[in-house]
Amino acid sequence: MRHLITSLKFHAHYKNARLLGQLLAEHIKESAERPDCIMPVPLHKARYRQRGFNQSIEIARTVARELQLPVDLSSCQRHRNTPHQTSLLAKQRRKNLKNAFSLMKPIQVKHIAIIDDVMTTGSTVDELAALLKKAGASRVDVWACARA
Numbered sequence: 001m002r003h004l005i006t007s008l009k010f011h012a013h014y015k016n017a018r019l020l021g022q023l024l025a026e027h028i029k030e031s032a033e034r035p036d037c038i039m040p041v042p043l044h045k046a047r048y049r050q051r052g053f054n055q056s057i058e059i060a061r062t063v064a065r066e067l068q069l070p071v072d073l074s075s076c077q078r079h080r081n082t083p084h085q086t087s088l089l090a091k092q093r094r095k096n097l098k099n100a101f102s103l104m105k106p107i108q109v110k111h112i113a114i115i116d117d118v119m120t121t122g123s124t125v126d127e128l129a130a131l132l133k134k135a136g137a138s139r140v141d142v143w144a145c146a147r148a
Contacts (some may be wrong), residue, residue: 001146005117011057017055020117020145021062028067028143035141036109037070039132041116041124042101044081059113059145060115072112075105080121093123101128107135119144 006015040056048054057073064071065143088096111131114125119142129140 004056005146008058009117014053014054017058018062021059022066023088024143024145025060025063025066026061028063032069032113032141032143033111034069035109035111035139037072038067038113038115038143039072039076039128041114041128042076042078044078046081055117056115059117061128063115063143064125069113072109076101076105076131077104077106090121090123093121094126097123097127099104099127103131103135107132107137110137111139112137113141113143116142116144116148118146120148 004013004016004020007013008020038060039059040054043051043054043056057071060071063069078100079102082096082100113130114128116125117123122142125142125144129142132140
C-alpha cells in the first residue's frame with residue numbers, strides 16, 4: 001500500500017489510483033451502504049498546481065464508476081494552504097486543519113462518502129465531515145485506501 005500511494009502522490013502513477021479505486025470499490029460493495037454521492041478530499045489550489053492532480057479525485061473516479069455513484073467536485077474547497085501533515089503530531093494536525101475547508105454551494109444530498117488516500121489521525125476527514133454536517137448532511141462516511 002505504501003508503495004502504491006507514494007508512487008501515485010509523488011510520481012503521478014495514475015494506474016495506482018485505478019487499482020486503489022478498484023480495490024476500495026470491491027470492499028465497499030460488500031461492506032457499506034451506498035451514499036448519495038462521493039466527495040474526494042479537496043487539495044488547496046497551490047498544492048494542486050504543484051502536484052498536477054488530486055490523488056483522492058483520481059481514486060474517487062474509479063470508485064464512482066464501479067459503484068455507479070456521482071462524484072461531487074464542486075461543493076467544497078480547501079481555502080487554506082495547510083502544511084504537509086506528515087511531521088505533525090495529532091494535536092498539531094487538528095490545529096493545522098481548523099477551518100481549512102469551505103462550502104462553495106449548498107449541499108443537496110443527505111448521505112456523503114468522503115474519499116481519501118490515507119487516514120492517519122482522522123483530522124482532515126473530521127474537519128471536512130463537520131463542515132458537511134453543519135451544511136445539512138445527515139450522514140458522512142469516510143472511505144480511505146489505507147490507515148497509517
